[in-house]
Ligand SMILES: CC(C)[C@H](C(=O)O)[C@@H](O)C(=O)O
């Protein structure tokens with residue numbers, strides 16, 4: 001029978017099928033760990049006298065609570081926050097006690113968990129990958145079944161390398177056509193979520209297909225899969241192809257020599273078979289997409305940048321009208337107002353959605369020889385130490401600094417505001433991250449989600465602009 005990519009990976013990893021009492025038991029190939037969602041899981045192991053089943057298939061990094069402020073004269077990134085220091089020290093202790101490799105703060109491979117996994121070649125097609133983090137869906141860009149799990153599940157996977165899992169349904173999100181200049185992968189995913197809503201993907205694994213997806217680079221594919229969870233989906237998937245194999249070849253942890261050839265031969269069998277069926281299909285045309293921006297307090301509240309903020313009075317459904325009213329109040333926006341021209345205080349270029357080298361290059365190209373607008377603060381936060389080194393080798397840091405932006409160490413930074421980087425109450429930010437919830441970037445902070453291009457163009461102008469006008 002014709003199978004989808006999802007079904008092939010699922011079937012290859014079921015250790016025990018679901019029965020009346022229990023969901024299926026899935027084998028996990030790669031378990032990624034960070035400081036925020038792992039402490040209680042290690043406590044559970046200690047209390048029950050358990051060890052880590054496969055430390056060699058487990059990898060830890062520090063990212064969420066790590067400061068990204070520049071290093072001191074001693075070359076060390078200063079951790080001034082007591083709680084953060086305790087959490088980071090705990091991870092060091094846990095990894096050392098249980099034999100798990102750790103990319104410690106400031107070391108050469110440290111970075112955001114969803115940036116370092118692919119970068120080091122841990123993430124590979126056909127794998128099952130989990131992490132105590134919702135944006136684990138990022139790794140689906142490689143044709144891996146990757147999803148976030150809760151802290152008690154982190155404990156289960158550490159102890160057994162397996163996970164109990166209900167089988168999700170499948171949806172095909174088909175995007176044909178060609179993106180216009182100034183329209184990016186970020187705009188594709190914001191448009192998808194605006195269309196299906198933040199609950200539209202609930203219960204599904206989304207497979208992105210179509211000529212527009214095939215034309216994307218791996219980094220662009222990661223941006224799309226990263227935000228699958230913001231559409232409510234369990235995971236996002238893109239079938240591996242020559243672009244995938246070329247990107248992975250010679251990464252530190254990918255197979256080498258004959259093992260590489262064998263791996264690629266297997267990976268070529270993974271794409272969904274001709275005639276395979278999905279439980280749901282959504283179709284978009286890339287030619288019709290514009291740069292997108294959010295106006296509200298969830299990632300589904302997005303419009304083309306040239307559009308107007310919707311009006312609650314146009315909505316028939318009471319709860320939807322109240323939700324929009326509340327969002328506009330929080331955002332300090334008026335119904336029907338345009339977003340072009342909206343003044344912005346901070347521009348954040350970073351996060352596991354858009355902090356890879358191609359994101360930094362795209363923004364630097366616009367900022368080259370220009371200045372960040374007076375009174376606007378711009379933070380540029382590379383996703384990993386490797387991205388940072390690469391950017392510095394290309395002189396991108398010089399472009400950002402000369403423009404008046406802050407050049408930072410690697411980490412989650414202002415995506416989540418639990419590391420010292422945050423908005424002040426009432427401030428507006430254009431952010432390349434993935435969440436615009438109330439208070440997400442700091443108490444009272446107001447977030448417009450957009451692409452790195454829109455972010456850089458906004459930084460130069462001090463207010464929201466249509467990047468297509470300055471290309
Ligand atoms: C801290 C972590 C649990 C959280 C997540 O699961 O996504 C964070 O990464 C986020 O982006 O909100």
Ligand code: SF4
Pocket residue numbers: 063064112113133135351352353411412415416433434
């Ligand atoms: S960058 Fe943001 S979204 Fe990504 S893992 Fe960190 S906090 Fe979560």
